[in-house]
Structures are given as structure tokens and as C-alpha cells.
Amino acid sequence: QKEVEQNSGPLSVPEGAIASLNCTYSDRGSQSFFWYRQYSGKSPELIMSIYSNGDKEDGRFTAQLNKASQYVSLLIRDSQPSDSATYLCAVKAGAGSYQLTFGKGTKLSVIP
Amino acid sequence: KAGVTQTPRYLIKTRGQQVTLSCSPISGHRSVSWYQQTPGQGLQFLFEYFSETQRNKGNFPGRFSGRQFSNSRSEMNVSTLELGDSALYLCASSFNMGNTEAFFGQGTRLTVV
Numbered sequence: 001q002k003e004v005e006q007n008s009g010p011l012s013v014p015e016g017a018i019a020s021l022n023c024t025y026s027d028r029g030s031q032s033f034f035w036y037r038q039y040s041g042k043s044p045e046l047i048m049s050i051y052s053n054g055d056k057e058d059g060r061f062t063a064q065l066n067k068a069s070q071y072v073s074l075l076i077r078d079s080q081p082s083d084s085a086t087y088l089c090a091v092k093a094g095a096g097s098y099q100l101t102f103g104k105g106t107k108l109s110v111i112p
Numbered sequence: 113k114a115g116v117t118q119t120p121r122y123l124i125k126t127r128g129q130q131v132t133l134s135c136s137p138i139s140g141h142r143s144v145s146w147y148q149q150t151p152g153q154g155l156q157f158l159f160e161y162f163s164e165t166q167r168n169k170g171n172f173p174g175r176f177s178g179r180q181f182s183n184s185r186s187e188m189n190v191s192t193l194e195l196g197d198s199a200l201y202l203c204a205s206s207f208n209m210g211n212t213e214a215f216f217g218q219g220t221r222l223t224v225v
Contacts, residue, residue, distance in 0.1 A: 034213065034214070036216075042218070043200075043202055043216045043217060043218050043219045044155070044202070044216045045216070046213055046214070046215060046216075049213050088155065090155075096167070097160065097167060097168045098143045098145050098160050098162070098167075098168075098204075098206050098214060099145065099157050099160060099168050099170070100145070100147075100155075100157065100204070100214060101157070102147075102154055102155040102156075103154070104154040105154065
């Protein structure tokens with residue numbers, strides 16, 4: 001059974017700090033990796049996608065992928081109170097299916 | 113460009129009834145997936161459709177079914193509703209089934225009483 005594990009948190013960081021969110025996955029055949037942000041009562045919003053090993057930066061967000069260690073992370077620099085949300089890690093196995101397996105999410109709280 | 117549209121946004125149904133939820137994907141997107149989100153189980157995959165064909169199905173009972181139309185719009189149906197079916201039902205749209213991104217609609221909040 002494919003599994004995606006995340007620390008449920010809550011993770012509390014002060015405003016302006018770096019928030020580090022981690023995710024591990026069990027299926028070595030996984031090819032696509034995504035981070036979604038979900039505010040309370042809202043639907044998930046895609047913030048980052050990463051497909052190959054290494055880092056991918058987009059504004060204040062950096063996604064890191066290490067397929068050998070089956071590990072994905074998301075760094076949020078200069079954290080803002082508006083970043084307070086639940087962050088969901090999602091993994092897709094490969095072509096031929098768009099089934100995403102989600103972690104339970106990490107709740108991030110940025111303290112002003 | 114319009115996003116993913118799900119209707120209705122909220123539903124209250126009685127046990128034993130059935131319900132149909134609708135999803136219109138982003139224009140040009142041909143893949144639609146459905147997920148159930150509950151506080152205890154998180155986001156769980158229901159099924160996915162591409163070119164009007166169900167490509168994959170999650171571990172849900174046969175009471176959950178769906179279909180996709182030629183314009184890529186999709187519906188899901190839940191028959192003989194149970195209290196445990198109360199959840200946020202989310203539809204995700206993607207261009208194809210390859211390495212592309214999926215975007216979620218606002219969801220349908222179903223409450224079964």
C-alpha cells in the first residue's frame with residue numbers, strides 16, 4: 001500500500017523565520033511530487049510541484065526532492081502569518097494514472 | 113481562465129438517500145479525479161476519469177460511482193447514503209495523466225443526517 005507520511009504538527013514558527021515541512025513516501029516508482037496549501041474550510045491550493053532530484057525555488061518557497069531517500073521537503077522563507085495553514089504533501093505514481101496519494105498534512109502556525 | 117467548478121457547494125441529505133455531485137474542469141483539461149476528505153482519514157482517492165473512461169478507482173464501496181461526459185465534465189453519485197459519507201468531496205482537474213499539475217475545485221460539503 002502506497003503511503004505518504006508527514007509530521008502532523010502543529011509546527012509553530014515566528015514571523016520572518018524559515019518553516020521546514022517534511023514528507024516521506026513508500027512507493028519507489030513515484031515520479032511526481034506536489035505541495036498543496038489548505039486553509040481551514042477551503043480546498044487545497046497547489047503551491048509547488050517537483051519532478052526531479054534537487055531543489056526547485058518559487059518565490060519564498062523551495063521544494064526539495066531526494067528520490068534515493070524517498071523524501072520531499074518544503075521550505076518557506078520569511079514566513080508570514082498568512083502562511084498559517086495545513087500543508088499537504090501529495091505523490092503521483094507515474095504516467096497512466098492521475099491518482100494522488102496524500103499525507104495527512106502538517107499544520108503550520110506563523111506567530112506574529 | 114476559469115478554475116474548477118463544483119456544484120453544489122453544500123448539501124444536506126438524509127440517510128438512505130442518494131446524491132449527485134458535479135465537476136466542471138478547467139477548459140482544456142481532460143482528466144478529472146475525485147477525492148473524499150474527512151478529518152480522520154484525510155484526502156482519499158475515489159476515482160479518476162480521462163476521455164470518458166474510468167482509469168482508476170480507490171478503495172470505496174460500490175455505492176460510490178461516477179462518470180465523465182464528452183465535454184470532460186464529471187459527476188459522482190453516492191447511493192444509499194450513510195452518516196459516514198459526510199465529508200468534503202473534492203474534484204481535481206489536470207491536462208492529462210502525465211507529469212502535470214492537478215488543480216482542485218472548491219469542493220462540495222456533504223452532510224448526511
